[in-house]
Amino acid sequence: MSVKKKFYITTPLYYVNAAPHIGHAYxxxxxxxxxxxxxxxxxxxxxxxxxxxxxxxxxxVAAAAGIEPxxxxxxxxxxxxxxxxHLDVRYDDFIRTTEERHVKRVQAVFEHLLSTGxxxxxxxxxxxxxxxxxxxxxxxxPPEEKTEIRRCPNVDCRKKLTLTEEESYFFKLSKYEKxxxxxxxxxxxxxxxxxxATEITNFVKDGLRDLAVSRTKVKWGVPVKSxxxxxxxxxxxxxQNYITAxxxxxxxxxxxxxxxxxxxxWPADIHFxxxxxYRFHAVIWPAMLMAIGAELPKSVYAHGWWTVxxxxxxxxxxxxxDPKEITREYGVDVFRYFLFREMPFGNDGDFSLSKIxxxxxxxxxxxxxxxxxxxTHMVDKYLGGALPxxxxxxxxxxxxxxxxxxxxxxxxxxAVNLQEALNLxxxxxxxxxxxxxxxxxxxxxxxxxxxxxxxxxxxxxSLRIIAGWxxxxxxxxxxxxxxxxxxxxxxxALTPNEVLNGLDGExxxxxxxxxxxxxxx
RNA sequence: UGCGGGGUAGAGCAGCCUGGUAGCUCGCAAGGCUCAUAACCUUGAGGUCGCAGGUUCAAAUCCUGCCCCCGCACCCA
Numbered sequence: 332m333s334v335k336k337k338f339y340i341t342t343p344l345y346y347v348n349a350a351p352h353i354g355h356a357y358x359x360x361x362x363x364x365x366x367x368x369x370x371x372x373x374x375x376x377x378x379x380x381x382x383x384x385x386x387x388x389x390x391x392v393a394a395a396a397g398i399e400p401x402x403x404x405x406x407x408x409x410x411x412x413x414x415x416x417h418l419d420v421r422y423d424d425f426i427r428t429t430e431e432r433h434v435k436r437v438q439a440v441f442e443h444l445l446s447t448g449x450x451x452x453x454x455x456x457x458x459x460x461x462x463x464x465x466x467x468x469x470x471x472x473p474p475e476e477k478t479e480i481r482r483c484p485n486v487d488c489r490k491k492l493t494l495t496e497e498e499s500y501f502f503k504l505s506k507y508e509k510x511x512x513x514x515x516x517x518x519x520x521x522x523x524x525x526x527x528a529t530e531i532t533n534f535v536k537d538g539l540r541d542l543a544v545s546r547t548k549v550k551w552g553v554p555v556k557s558x559x560x561x562x563x564x565x566x567x568x569x570x571q572n573y574i575t576a577x578x579x580x581x582x583x584x585x586x587x588x589x590x591x592x593x594x595x596x597w598p599a600d601i602h603f604x605x606x607x608x609y610r611f612h613a614v615i616w617p618a619m620l621m622a623i624g625a626e627l628p629k630s631v632y633a634h635g636w637w638t639v640x641x642x643x644x645x646x647x648x649x650x651x652x653d654p655k656e657i658t659r660e661y662g663v664d665v666f667r668y669f670l671f672r673e674m675p676f677g678n679d680g681d682f683s684l685s686k687i688x689x690x691x692x693x694x695x696x697x698x699x700x701x702x703x704x705x706x707t708h709m710v711d712k713y714l715g716g717a718l719p720x721x722x723x724x725x726x727x728x729x730x731x732x733x734x735x736x737x738x739x740x741x742x743x744x745x746a747v748n749l750q751e752a753l754n755l756x757x758x759x760x761x762x763x764x765x766x767x768x769x770x771x772x773x774x775x776x777x778x779x780x781x782x783x784x785x786x787x788x789x790x791x792x793s794l795r796i797i798a799g800w801x802x803x804x805x806x807x808x809x810x811x812x813x814x815x816x817x818x819x820x821x822x823x824a825l826t827p828n829e830v831l832n833g834l835d836g837e838x839x840x841x842x843x844x845x846x847x848x849x850x851x852x
Numbered sequence: 853u854g855c856g857g858g859g860u861a862g863a864g865c866a867g868c869c870u871g872g873u874a875g876c877u878c879g880c881a882a883g884g885c886u887c888a889u890a891a892c893c894u895u896g897a898g899g900u901c902g903c904a905g906g907u908u909c910a911a912a913u914c915c916u917g918c919c920c921c922c923g924c925a926c927c928c929a
């Protein structure tokens with residue numbers, strides 16, 4: 332038995348303090364698209380997502396909603412999993428940080444690090460806002476002019492802060508400053524995209540301070556086993572999910588409750604994160620792994636942010652885009668397509684309805700949808716729906732030439748350059764449209780029917796390949812195209828044989844529009 | 853002050869890491885075709901690649917300086 336190459340990919344664990352929006356959808360879809368591609372390549376893919384449910388913030392919003400944190404988290408976590416289902420995301424595991432499997436392991440890691448000295452007890456000093464239950468640093472909450480009074484930086488609060496001391500456990504982050512820098516240098520693919528690496532490197536070079544990893548004022552969290560009045564800091568807890576979800580057994584943990592699959596899965600191949608949580612994933616998380624003695628993920632990829640109609644998304648503006656609103660209008664696949672065609676993965680971009688509409692009409696309707704329609708209509712009109720079979724494969728010219736793009740597309744996928752993958756695919760779609768124009772089958776049909784048969788066979792084979800390439804982005808559309816072209820089982824075609832096998836004298840019917848023009852409203 | 857991102861045709865953007873005819877989409881102009889969702893194809897107009905130096909046979913791309921825009925308060929992928 333050959334061992335398949337594994338590919339372990341993660342999304343962040345989404346914080347359950349608010350309902351999911353386009354940003355969450357973007358990260359998760361990116362992971363799903365990459366996961367689907369790697370599955371098609373035959374890899375053993377494991378896609379992990381989930382929710383982060385602890386911390387003062389959750390206590391707060393739950394209290395505001397008049398329910399227990401647990402019940403609140405249940406509600407929001409369900410919204411996330413429903414959205415993933417709606418968006419056709421195929422994840423292999425959904426972990427919630429409140430689950431027993433996670434909590435036990437986080438506690439075990441904490442105790443282990445206490446024993447090695449990487450976690451020690453100290454005193455946390457900071458400016459505390461009683462109302463917000465938050466500590467602020469000197470720089471975050473500078474004193475007002477000519478006074479010593481510091482106020483809460485939260486504009487809705489602005490209450491006076493008090494200098495407070497709290498017993499706290501600390502993680503020796505400072506110890507890992509040099510090892511981290513060495514790791515970045517030795518592994519240029521660790522911090523992705525490359526242009527963001529400088530930011531992290533500079534941050535670490537400026538010096539790392541030990542991190543307070545427990546709280547006594549917070550109740551909703553993972554208690555420290557040996558000192559239960561302390562609750563583990565939410566980030567220190569949450570980051571560990573990537574490895575706890577594999578069933579990893581930390582040193583010193585008692586009898587395992589489930590199969591430890593970490594040997595097969597860990598290290599993760601790629602963590603997808605938004606740029607605002609990049610530091611946690613590029614600095615603290617690797618340092619934690621070093622402390623535990625576990626391998627580091629192969630890469631941490633920070634993507635950019637969406638603005639909406641030119642404006643930053645924010646709660647105060649209330650302009651979050653609800654993915655369901657967009658999919659109601661355009662369907663799931665168009666939404667998936669748009670997000671990754673519109674902006675280069677890793678950059679920032681702007682989301683707007685007029686841009687979706689433009690791409691829907693031009694790229695999807697005119698380029699791709701119309702292509703399928705004209706091809707199937709011609710097969711019907713000129714050949715009565717009957718395509719020639721495998722015996723004609725030697726006569727194909729377009730198909731082998733389209734297949735030459737496979738390497739470049741693969742490279743784009745492998746480099747997580749999702750926009751480039753789509754660009755390359757659309758170049759091929761353009762070639763098909765052009766090919767029809769040049770060969771003029773409507774003329775050919777009058778003098779050379781055999782030529783038309785081969786031409787259309789060539790076009791159908793080529794479009795089949797293209798349908799396979801787009802399937803990670805638009806799984807439903809891909810299936811529709813393939814079944815319209817007589818394919819019985821959806822598959823990605825990587826070699827000419829795969830393309831041609833199973834395409835043998837099928838009857839092809841006129842296809843309806845894939846992306847119908849919208850009625851003017 | 854500091855950190856980061858950005859300034860490329862009318863608009864929106866890629867290219868910059870790994871220098872070598874400036875590219876894509878939309879829009880605009882003219883033409884072609886009719887299999888097709890008024891779709892498809894061709895051609896064209898339109899750019900001192902923010903500014904100024906430097907390195908080089910050669911710079912949008914590397915280096916230095918400067919100018920302008922955005923983010924670094926809560927929320928937040």
